[in-house]
Amino acid sequence: MLLFGPPGTGKTLMARQIGKMLNGKDPKIVNGPEVLSKFVGETEKNVRDLFADAEQDQRTLGDASELHVIIFDEIDAICKSRGSTRDGTGVHDSIVNQLLTKAEYFRLLLKPVT
Numbered sequence: 001m002l003l004f005g006p007p008g009t010g011k012t013l014m015a016r017q018i019g020k021m022l023n024g025k026d027p028k029i030v031n032g033p034e035v036l037s038k039f040v041g042e043t044e045k046n047v048r049d050l051f052a053d054a055e056q057d058q059r060t061l062g063d064a065s066e067l068h069v070i071i072f073d074e075i076d077a078i079c080k081s082r083g084s085t086r087d088g089t090g091v092h093d094s095i096v097n098q099l100l101t102k103a104e105y106f107r108l109l110l111k112p113v114t
């Protein structure tokens with residue numbers, strides 16, 4: 001689910017409320033730029049770590065696992081169209097790839113908030 005709109009119009013608030021209504025685990029709320037790291041490979045690890053407990057639950061509990069909700073606030077700061085960022089590091093493309101891989105694995109309910 002993508003919530004898009006001007007600043008201060010309640011997108012984050014709404015994402016939090018929807019997360020609560022789904023009766024899963026407490027939503028994990030991540031500010032997009034928080035996952036960025038200046039160290040090589042660390043940003044990708046930060047993204048993977050976000051999904052680690054959901055993966056662990058899936059492995060051990062299968063369909064009995066509780067619902068995990070991850071809310072990405074300000075996701076536009078980290079998810080750019082692939083190939084559009086020419087900073088020489090490829091980190092932004094890598095984040096998009098990581099998220100798409102995880103989303104596919106979990107058939108995730110992604111809640112990016114910009």
Ligand SMILES: Nc1ncnc2c1ncn2[C@@H]1O[C@H](COP(=O)(O)OP(=O)(O)OP(=O)(O)O)[C@@H](O)[C@H]1O
Pocket residue numbers: 005006007008009010011012013014113114
């Ligand atoms: N419809 C609303 N009812 C009650 N409080 C609201 C509503 N909309 C916004 N607020 C309050 O306004 C503040 C800003 O809202 P919020 O952070 O959810 O906006 P946002 O759209 O995510 O903004 P940004 O794009 O800047 O992150 C919060 O304190 C929130 O509780």
